[in-house]
Every structure is written in structure tokens, then in C-alpha cells.
Amino acid sequence: MRRSQANAQNRSNAEAVGSHDRNGFDIAVALFTAVRQVSDEVLHAHESKVGEISGILGAALGLNAEEVTALIQAASLHDIGKFAIPAKILGKNGPLTPEEIHEIQRHPVNGAQILINAGYGPDDAAVQAAHYHHEKFDGSGYPEGLSGTDIPLAARITAVADVYDALRALRPYKEPISHQTALKIILEGDGRTRPEHFDPDILAALLAQQALVQAVWEAPATATSRLSRRPN
Ligand SMILES: [Fe+2]
DSSP states (O other), X not given: OHHHHHHHHHHHHXXXXXXXXXXXHHHHHHHHHHHHHHHOHHHHHHHHHHHHXXXXXXXHTTOOHHHHHHHHHHHHTTTGGGGGSOHHHHTOOSOOOHHHHHHXXXXXXXXXXXXXXXXXXXXXXXXXXXXXXXXXXXXXXSSSOOOGGGSOHHHHHHHHXXXXXXXXXXXXXXXXXXXXXXXXXXXXXXXXXOGGGXXXXXXXXXXXXXXXXXHHHXXXXXXXXXXXXXXX
């Protein structure tokens, strides 16, 4: 963990997580949040949890308070591109066709474009998290096939939080699993997820902060997230 913190601290200065002071940023985040709340309860709860967990990981990696705040906001917007995917595909209870998989895999690029259209810069953490959160550390991800630290830090952190939340959550197509099982799958792999997919420093941060991550994820649900945990 100490190694992770030191590494992240060194990286922190050279690798912006997207702190900025653009006018209207908070308003934009509030608007996106409001839209999510009325348009897709499951997606809203998912993105909120990913934001909170990303913040924990970012802080453990040595990011400063401003960077952590930017990271939480960025990670909370990472799946914004799913608004461009038909609900019948996102909520499908059964195997997806190749065309449907292709449609879903467009959401990182769509999300980045939505955020850029809303006024974010291409180097802002929000755009980076949206565009690159399905990239994998070993280069096997999408949409660009980036690897290692070529993947922006905000996206590498969001990717770990995203998989943790996805494993734990009840979805139309899967049962929820326990914290310990989710942790074991991320750290050891299960055939679909492999440790090589993730930045090892971020996996170390997850392990070090696992109790806090579990507590935050399992915190009493708000009215919105309580609703979201019902199966579709
Ligand atoms: Fe995604």
C-alpha cells in the first residue's frame, strides 16, 4: 500500500486527474444526476456507487482532495453514453446478439462525445473516465485497445470500481454476490475477469481499503438506490 501511495503521489503531479474550475461544472453534474434519477434508476445507483468507490481508491493512491473530488464526479458520469443505447438492449434478460454487443460497446465513445458536447475538454477526467473505462491494463479492452499507463488514471480507477460494483449488484441477468467473492474474483480472476486487466497499484489500493469499500457499497440505500435494487 505504501508503494501504491508513493507511486500515485509521484504520478499525481504529472498525470492530471482533471481538477478544473470551469464555470458551470457543478451545475452540469447536477443536471446529469437529475436526468439519471428520472430516466434510469439502476444506472443512477450504479454510477453513484462507482463514483464513491473511485474516490476511496483515489484517496488511497495519494490524490489530493481536489483531485479526489474531480475523480468522484468523473466516475459518476462514466456510463453517461448508455443513454444512447435502447433500453430494450440494456435491460435485456438473456444473451445479447453480436449487433447488440456492438451497440453497447459504443457507449464509451458516445459518453465522451456527450461530455465534450456539454463543454468538457478532452483531457478532463470526466471525458477520460467515460472514454477509457473499458480499456484493460493488458491491452485487451475497448474501444481503443490502450494498455498500461497509456490509459488515463481516472479511467484505470473507474474500471476497478466499475467491476466491483457490477459484480456485487443485482441485475436483470445476474444475482448479486458477496464482498469477499467480488474481491476474490477481481484479485484472482474467474475466467472472464483477470488481475492483468487492472493496474496493480489500484488493486493494492482496493485490497488495502476493502473494508471501507464494502461499508460504502453496503451503506443504507437512499430512496433512489433502494428502488434501483429491485430487479427489472
Ligand atoms: Fe461502461
